[in-house]
Amino acid sequence: MTTDPHPWAGDLEALCAQVWTRLARGVADRHAPARHPVFATVSPEGMPEARTVVLRAADAAAGTLDIHTDLRSAKVAALRTTPWAALHVWDPSAHLQIRIAAAVSILSGDQVAGIWARVPDPSRQSYGSVPDPGQPIAGSLDYLKQPDPAVFAVLRCTAQSIDAVHLGPRHRRARFDRENGWAGQWLAP
Ligand SMILES: Cc1cc2nc3c(=O)[nH]c(=O)nc-3n(C[C@H](O)[C@H](O)[C@H](O)COP(=O)(O)O)c2cc1C
Numbered sequence: 001m002t003t004d005p006h007p008w009a010g011d012l013e014a015l016c017a018q019v020w021t022r023l024a025r026g027v028a029d030r031h032a033p034a035r036h037p038v039f040a041t042v043s044p045e046g047m048p049e050a051r052t053v054v055l056r057a058a059d060a061a062a063g064t065l066d067i068h069t070d071l072r073s074a075k076v077a078a079l080r081t082t083p084w085a086a087l088h089v090w091d092p093s094a095h096l097q098i099r100i101a102a103a104v105s106i107l108s109g110d111q112v113a114g115i116w117a118r119v120p121d122p123s124r125q126s127y128g129s130v131p132d133p134g135q136p137i138a139g140s141l142d143y144l145k146q147p148d149p150a151v152f153a154v155l156r157c158t159a160q161s162i163d164a165v166h167l168g169p170r171h172r173r174a175r176f177d178r179e180n181g182w183a184g185q186w187l188a189p
Contacts, residue, residue, distance in 0.1 A: 006095065009166040011110040012184030014033060016176050019098050019164055020060035023090050027058050028070070034098070038088040039067060039155075041078040041104075049078060050088075056154075065171050067155040068119070071108050074155060085157060097165040102157035112154045120154070129150040152169075165189060 008014035020107025042052040057066035065087065069075060073082040080086065089098040106131070118126075128148030138141055162176040176182045 004168075006166065006168060008177040009168055009172055012174055012176075012186070014167070015164055015172075015174055016162070016182055017060075017182055018094065018096070019162055019176075020058065022089070022094055022096065022098065023055065024060065024148050026089070029174045033091040033093075037065075039075070040088070040183050042082040042084070043074070044081040047157045051075065054135040058111040062099065062184070063159040065102065065159065066115075066159040067157065068115075068123075068127070069155055069183065070127050070129070070133050070151050071151045071153040072105075074134055075155075076106055077157065079106055084127075086153075087157065097163075097167075099163040099165075100157070100159045101161045105156045105158070107154040107156055108152065109150070112152060113149070116149045116152050116156055121147075124152075144164050162189075 008018040019130050022032070022182045023034050024035045025032040026037070029035065034055055036052050037055055038050050039053045043049050046077070053067045054067070055065060055066070056068050059065075083103060086102040087098075087102060087103050090096075108113060124147035128146045128151050130144040130146055131137065158178075160178050162182075164174050164176070171189040174184045175187055175189040176184045
């Protein structure tokens with residue numbers, strides 16, 4: 001008899017808990033799959049945009065995820081027009097795809113001073129390039145890194161819904177919504 005490596009996959013509450021466990025692992029462990037979600041937004045022109053980010057915080061009780069970025073980046077301009085994002089994680093060892101739809105608040109300045117104080121120096125280098133991120137430059141290295149707390153932003157993503165797909169011997173899919181207290185609903189995969 002073989003034991004089920006993912007017993008949580010057959011129970012809605014346990015599946016939702018597993019999603020947050022995997023997200024928290026991404027924050028704590030740089031080698032965990034959820035360390036690098038794909039973060040998708042809608043450009044001011046209405047085009048889909050996706051990029052890799054680092055997951056910096058995951059609060060299961062509040063249902064929030066934090067991403068750090070440069071206030072001048074295109075994703076911030078996108079979020080100013082459409083304050084919604086999708087996050088995607090594929091966790092191969094759990095056979096689990098996580099998709100999250102989130103409302104995003106752009107936090108900066110005094111709101112993030114405490115977080116900036118805890119950002120290690122190597123990571124600070126990512127916030128404050130000259131010229132602004134995305135500007136054309138003559139050569140590939142014609143830019144400077146000037147860490148600047150004034151352009152440091154935290155994208156606080158408040159999850160509104162989660163779609164989880166588990167690829168087991170039989171595939172399973174469930175949706176969880178904030179508006180009904182995260183009670184899950186099985187879906188045909
Ligand atoms: C592994 C990896 C991690 C990244 N982490 C971040 C991040 O945490 N925040 C960020 O703003 N950009 C991060 N980037 C860069 C983005 O993918 C993207 O190139 C950059 O933010 C510009 O995106 P935008 O023009 O859509 O705003 C990361 C890239 C890679 C490859």
